[in-house]
Ligand SMILES: Nc1ccn([C@@H]2O[C@H](COP(=O)(O)O)[C@@H](O)[C@H]2O)c(=O)n1
């Protein structure tokens with residue numbers, strides 16, 4: 825059976841961490857405020873995968889009250905989510921990500937982000953799409969207060985494939 829999942833996350837600009845999106849450190853005026861490394865892109869991907877598998881959400885697996893996850897590398901969290909899916913015999917069909925950011929310009933970094941995600945989820949590059957849009961200066965994104973990310977995925981339970 826095919827199953828769809830959606831993930832959405834927002835983090836505010838600020839703090840003293842570097843900006844990390846999809847596992848890539850991107851030159852920016854500031855990073856994102858978070859308990860972990862603040863990789864809002866990978867958080868949305870984790871939530872899409874967990875949602876598709878009806879396994880809750882990122883906060884239920886990696887609570888932001890747990891000191892263990894302070895400064896956590898979100899690629900490590902993504903790999904843990906992948907292991908959870910594998911334990912339930914799910915395989916990933918494809919993943920589509922939309923970064924909503926007035927800044928930084930994402931296009932240069934997207935190839936490496938796709939590579940990172942494909943590697944962490946053991947899928948091919950053509951199963952991962954990442955794109956970006958501004959909000960034409962409207963709202964909190966447009967005021968450069970933060971970044972929002974949507975992710976959608978299709979997964980399939982390989983036990984049930986005929
Ligand atoms: N943070 C961003 C936002 C957008 N892009 C690229 O620019 C194109 C045009 O953006 P609009 O918001 O005007 O639609 C968009 O399609 C992306 O290719 C980007 O790289 N980084």
Ligand SMILES: C[C@@]1(CO)OP(=O)(O)OP(=O)(O)OC[C@H]1O
Nearest residue numbers: 858859860867883886887888893
């Ligand atoms: C990743 C976790 C865990 O460190 O914390 P944050 O980095 O604050 O990110 P968020 O998307 O707010 O919540 C998920 C978390 O529990």
